[in-house]
Amino acid sequence: MVDKGRRELLIQTMVTTVTAVIFTTVTNEVIGVLRDQAERFSDPFDYDLEAIKGVFGSIDVRSMFVPGQSHPSPRYPHFHPDDAYVADRFDELVTDVAERRVVYDSDQLPKNPTGTIVASGSPVSNKFSRQFLQYDFVDPADGMRGLIRSDNPVFDLDYEFLLSRESLGQLGISETVGRSGRTGNWSIIRKSTGDLYASEVSNGKLNTDFLLITCLPNVFDKEGLDKGEAIFLLAGAHGVGTKGADLLLKDSQILGRLRQRIGYSRYWQALFKVDGVDHFYDDPKFGTRWHPRRLDPNFEFSTVSFDEDRLAELVAQ
Incomplete structure (x- = not known):
């Protein structure tokens, strides 16, 4: 090594x-x-698999990796390449102990999600994240206008995605990302403080981004729930932020510090800043994509609360 x-x-x-x-x-x-x-x-x-398992649990025993495959842009008719990149990394960590477990499903949702679930991609690109966090499109006919979260969600999240172009504009976040000008500068808000986390944009290109990891109960699998197996949503404000999860997987020190912060908390959120973006990274599988270069070692952390009696609502969706 x-x-x-x-x-x-x-x-x-x-x-x-x-x-x-x-x-x-x-x-x-x-x-x-x-x-x-x-x-x-x-x-x-x-990669330090033991350090990774210290945060994400026994991904080498019972796990599924679910990349986003429902992005509203016609550029991504199947799966979002940045989301698939992260799912591939997790899958490669355990290919020597189990068959491939990346879920590419025609219904855009995993069937029988048992064990530990690692879903990559925000509610913009991942239908599983969208339904579990209870987001809906502002305009179903034009998904690029963004999404808005339910007024009465099951999970009380301190860190919440801001994914509506109109809402961002009201907050003064008017930059667009990419060449088309249709992608908003999707951002994150910390509700307990009102702090906004918006990526730095220059001429449509991201120079920074944010990765939000949210750990929630796997309400679809009673056996897994009893075992403490969870659903991990790994989502950037944009795709490059999602790919920042790979930098975390490679950094044993940050993983160790995150494990300490988690302590005995079962469900939690951690927010990381991607501080440096390579605009010319050539991936052998996905082609030239924006790519994270540095992950700020200082991250923020919060626990998640919810009404257990309402968890069944998510299973019924």
């Missing part, structure tokens, strides 16, 4: 060395390709 600091130095050295021998102007895209190739050459599959 390569030391993290030495690995980053090696990657930077390789990119700098190769770039130095090119006498013509090198574009950001070319630099990105060189760096990506250097990473794949030097970076082993560097």
Whole structure:
């Protein structure tokens, strides 16, 4: 296993060395390709499974990984690539002990969700997250206008996604993300303090993002619920924030600190800032996608409360 600091130095050295021998102007895209190739050459599959299980439970025993596959944009007719990226990472961690368990379902929802459920993607792209957190489209005919949460949700969440273009505009968050201008700068609010967490946008490109992890009871599986198995919703304000989960999976120190914060809490939320975005990352499976480069080690944390008598509402949906 390569030391993290030495690995980053090696990657930077390789990119700098190769770039130095090119006498013509090198574009950001070319630099990105060189760096990506250097990473794949030097970076082993560097995950601490025990540290991961300390936060997410026994994902190598009973688990399902559910990527978002219901994004309203016609660009993503099947699954959202950033959501699938995270589900793939979890699945790869346990391929040696069980068959692949990434759920790609034509109904966009997992059937018989038993054990530990790891769902990647916000309510914008993941129908499972959307229904479980009780969001609905502002305009079913135009999903890009965003979503709004139920006025009386089952779960009392301190951190809540702001996914309505109109609501964001009222708060002064008017930037759009991407070239089309149709994607709002989806954000997060902390209800207990009123703090807003909006990604930094420049010329339609994200320079920062946020990853919100929400741990909730698996009400679909009584056996799992009794065992303490849970549903984990890993969702960025945008796709690059969701992919920030991979940086967390690779960082044993942050995972350890998160495990300490969790303590004896069964259900909780943790908010991380993705502080650095690569706009030219070339993924061998998903192509060129925005990619998180740094995860701020300082994160926020809150517990989740709910009325147990109302949990059946979610099963009935």
